[in-house]
Amino acid sequence: xxxxxxxxxxxxxxxxxxxxxxxxxxxxxxxxxxxxxxxxxxxxxxxxxxxxxxxxxxxxxxxxxxxxxxxxxxxxxxxxxxxxxxxxxxxxxxxxxxxxxxxxxxxxxxxxxxxxxxxxxxxxxxxxxxxxxxxxxxxxxxxxxxxxxxxxxxxxxxxxxxxxxxxxxxxxxxxxxxxxxxxxxxxxxxxxxxxxxxxxxxxxxxxxx
Numbered sequence: 553x554x555x556x557x558x559x560x561x562x563x564x565x566x567x568x569x570x571x572x573x574x575x576x577x578x579x580x581x582x583x584x585x586x587x588x589x590x591x592x593x594x595x596x597x598x599x600x601x602x603x604x605x606x607x608x609x610x611x612x613x614x615x616x617x618x619x620x621x622x623x624x625x626x627x628x629x630x631x632x633x634x635x636x637x638x639x640x641x642x643x644x645x646x647x648x649x650x651x652x653x654x655x656x657x658x659x660x661x662x663x664x665x666x667x668x669x670x671x672x673x674x675x676x677x678x679x680x681x682x683x684x685x686x687x688x689x690x691x692x693x694x695x696x697x698x699x700x701x702x703x704x705x706x707x708x709x710x711x712x713x714x715x716x717x718x719x720x721x722x723x724x725x726x727x728x729x730x731x732x733x734x735x736x737x738x739x740x741x742x743x744x745x746x747x748x749x750x751x752x753x754x755x756x757x758x759x760x761x
Contacts (some may be wrong), residue, residue, distance in 0.1 A: 557581040557755050560620070562610040564600040564636060573739035585610040595753060596620070596629050600636030600738075601700065604645035604661060607636055608653060617654065625656065628730045632752050638726070638733035639705060642719035643720050647703055656731060659707030666719025669727035672702040673718045679736065685713040685727050686759065687734075689751050695744040699724075705735060730760060 555576060559567050559581050562634035565693040568582045574581035581597065582589060590596060598620070600607055623629045635642050637641050640655045653661070664671050676696045681688060697716075704722040714725030716736070732752060738745035 555579060555595050556593045557595040557597065557753060557756060558590050559599065560590065560608065560616065561585040562598075562600070562614055562616055564602045564607050564610060566601070567599060570599045570634065570739045572598060573746060574753060577746050577753065579750075579753040581753075585614055585616065587615065590616075590619050591623060592733050593623075594630060595632070596623060597632045597634065597752075597757070598637035598640065599634040600640070604636065604639055604647045604653070604703070605649070605651045607640055607742045608651055611640070611654075620654065622681045624731065627759060630734075630752070630755050630757070631731045631741070633731075634739070635701060635732035635735060635737055638735050639703060641731065641733060642760050643703060645703065657707055657711060657728060659705055659727065661703045662706050663703050663717045664719065669719045672700060674700050677716045677718060677724075677736075679714045679716050679724055682709065682712045682715055684708060685725070685732075686755065687713065687725065687748055687751050689747075691744045691751075697724075697734075697738065697741040697745060699736045701735060730757070 564752035599662045624631045639661045641656040643655045681693045712729040716724040738748040
C-alpha cells in the first residue's frame with residue numbers, strides 16, 4: 553500500500569516548505585484541514601511555528617484535536633510532529649501562561665533561560681542519538697539540523713531518540729510507537745533532513761512491529 557500523506561493546515565507556519573521536502577524525496581503530500589482527508593491518510597504531519605496557545609486554539613476551533621486523537625492514538629496512523637508540532641503533543645506549555653497541549657507524551661514545554669545566549673535559538677546544531685530509531689536510518693549520529701525555537705521539550709527519557717545542546721542539553725527527537733517528532737526542521741536541514749522525511753514517508757505500520 554502506498555503512502556497517503558497529509559500535512560495538517562491549522563494556520564501556523566509555512567506548510568509549503570514541508571510539502572516540497574516530501575516532493576523532493578519522491579512522495580506526494582497534501583496540505584489540508586479537511587477531516588475526511590486526514591481520516592483517509594496513512595501518514596499525518598503536524599508542522600508549525602509560532603505560539604503554543606494560538607496553535608491549540610486553532611486546532612480546537614477547527615475540530616482537529618478530536619480528529620488527531622482518533623487517527624493517531626486510536627487508529628495508530630503514522631505521525632510526525634515538527635517544531636511547534638512536537639511541542640503540541642506535550643501535556644502543557646508555559647508560553648504566555650500555562651496552556652494544555654494534546655497530552656500524548658508526559659512532558660512540559662519550557663522556555664530557555666540560559667543567561668547570555670540569544671533566544672530564540674536559531675541555527676544549526678548537532679543531534680546525538682539517545683536510542684536507535686528507524687527515523688534516523690542512514691543519518692550519521694552527530695549530524696547537524698536546523699532549529700528555530702524559544703521553548704524546549706522537557707520529559708522523561710522513555711521515548712527520547714535524540715538530544716541537542718543550547719546552553720543545556722534538550723530533547724530534540726522522540727518516538728512513541730507510531731508517534732515521531734523533531735524539534736528541528738527536517739525540511740530546512742538539507743541532505744540529512746530530507747533523509748528523515750524519506751524515512752518517515754517510507755514507514756508502514758508493519759515496519760514498526
